[in-house]
Amino acid sequence: xxxxxxxxxxxxxxxxxxxxxxxxxxxxxxxxxxxxxxxxxxxxxxxxxxxxxxxxxxxxxx
Amino acid sequence: xxxxxxxxxxxxxxxxxxxxxxxxxxxxxxxxxxxxxxxxxxxxxxxxxxxxxxxxxxxxxxxxxxxxxxxxxxxxxxxxxxxxxxxxxxxxxxxxxxxxxxxxxxxxxxxxxxxxxxxxxxxxxxxxxxxxxxxxxxxxxxxxxxxxxxxxxxxxxxxxxxxxxxxxxxxxxxxxxxxxxxxxxxxxxxxxxxxxxxxxxxxxxxxxxxxxxxxxxxxxxxxxxxxxxxxxxxxxxxxxxxxxxxxxxxxxxxxxxxxxxxxxxxxxxxxxxxxxxxxxxxxxxxxxxxxxxxxxxxxxxxxxxxxxxxxxxxxxxxxxxxxxxxxxxxxxxxxxxxxxxxx
Numbered sequence: 001x002x003x004x005x006x007x008x009x010x011x012x013x014x015x016x017x018x019x020x021x022x023x024x025x026x027x028x029x030x031x032x033x034x035x036x037x038x039x040x041x042x043x044x045x046x047x048x049x050x051x052x053x054x055x056x057x058x059x060x061x062x
Numbered sequence: 063x064x065x066x067x068x069x070x071x072x073x074x075x076x077x078x079x080x081x082x083x084x085x086x087x088x089x090x091x092x093x094x095x096x097x098x099x100x101x102x103x104x105x106x107x108x109x110x111x112x113x114x115x116x117x118x119x120x121x122x123x124x125x126x127x128x129x130x131x132x133x134x135x136x137x138x139x140x141x142x143x144x145x146x147x148x149x150x151x152x153x154x155x156x157x158x159x160x161x162x163x164x165x166x167x168x169x170x171x172x173x174x175x176x177x178x179x180x181x182x183x184x185x186x187x188x189x190x191x192x193x194x195x196x197x198x199x200x201x202x203x204x205x206x207x208x209x210x211x212x213x214x215x216x217x218x219x220x221x222x223x224x225x226x227x228x229x230x231x232x233x234x235x236x237x238x239x240x241x242x243x244x245x246x247x248x249x250x251x252x253x254x255x256x257x258x259x260x261x262x263x264x265x266x267x268x269x270x271x272x273x274x275x276x277x278x279x280x281x282x283x284x285x286x287x288x289x290x291x292x293x294x295x296x297x298x299x300x301x302x303x304x305x306x307x308x309x310x311x312x313x314x315x316x317x318x319x320x321x322x323x324x325x326x327x328x329x330x331x332x333x334x335x336x337x338x339x340x341x342x343x344x345x346x347x348x349x350x351x352x353x354x355x356x357x358x359x360x361x362x363x364x365x366x367x368x369x370x371x372x373x374x375x376x377x378x379x380x381x382x383x384x385x386x387x388x389x390x391x392x393x394x395x396x397x398x399x400x401x402x403x404x405x
Binding site for chain 2: 003006007009012013014017020021024025026027028029035036039042046049050053
């Protein structure tokens with residue numbers, strides 16, 4: 001895989017990092033339903049990432 | 063609060079009051095500058111001795127007393143008196159200034175590292191973010207220094223340093239997220255206090271492993287020392303540094319080694335907590351030195367990774383593992399399994 005997709009992912013996760021740290025800090029004081037939304041967001045973010053990386057590792061097609 | 067002297071007779075009591083104040087002691091003696099300098103000097107000697115033992119050599123022997131313990135001082139004196147070579151057409155202000163800023167960046171995060179319940183210079187509520195913010199500046203400064211050297215090998219090393227940051231930084235942050243969730247705070251004193259009953263290495267073991275590996279990449283330690291790869295880049299981004307400049311860069315690098323060891327101690331190993339027969343700061347320093355030992359050991363054992371492998375490991379292994387530990391932490395905290403330990 002070329003370098004620029006990693007850079008794009010880096011920027012995405014850099015921004016996400018700021019928000020999920022705020023969530024992580026208040027995890028024990030916010031309702032579980034609110035946390036579930038953030039977990040769902042992380043899954044939605046992580047699943048395509050995992051799929052894309054798997055494809056990229058199998059075939060150098062990026 | 064110390065009042066300023068109004069008469070000449072007040073000057074000596076004023077100096078005594080300043081020198082014995084908690085602020086002065088924490089800033090200058092412990093955990094401030096003197097403590098940092100001594101530990102960094104010790105680490106340079108300790109690394110050489112440890113690697114020598116791993117490779118069946120003796121290591122420093124002749125300088126000073128037992129085991130060549132004064133070798134760092136001999137090295138320092140030698141480097142101070144050596145000529146500083148500045149490459150032709152190098153950017154002099156940056157070439158001379160960046161190494162000093164690296165030392166500043168290496169020492170600054172120690173202001174928020176708690177070595178004991180009351181042994182912290184600045185008890186910031188966002189201490190963890192502050193450390194991440196300061197340490198993430200290192201690769202950029204390294205690239206500027208490498209560019210200022212006006213030489214191809216340092217420049218390639220500087221580019222690799224920035225390249226490497228893309229691989230390790232996100233997994234490192236995400237692995238620290240589990241700790242933040244367990245402690246419910248970004249304040250490092252509160253994070254350590256939350257580990258009074260159980261160290262976070264137990265519920266967040268995967269995060270600990272990821273953070274440790276990412277720390278080694280952050281420190282440019284083998285097997286992740288791509289920016290300094292000797293067979294390919296001479297000495298990487300500091301190829302053109304010599305004399306006192308070289309010494310200052312090494313000071314910054316060893317400060318960073320101690321910093322990351324201290325950060326791992328704070329986040330995962332219970333910080334200053336330990337049996338009461340030793341003072342809190344001693345426990346902290348001992349734990350940090352044990353972590354530093356495990357960071358140093360691979361240098362005597364492992365080979366260097368290829369450039370593309372590092373970024374693949376960072377995104378396909380470390381990040382996935384760090385995210386997995388976040389989900390595990392969500393389950394542990396939601397089900398109340400850790401409530402017996404006050405979490």
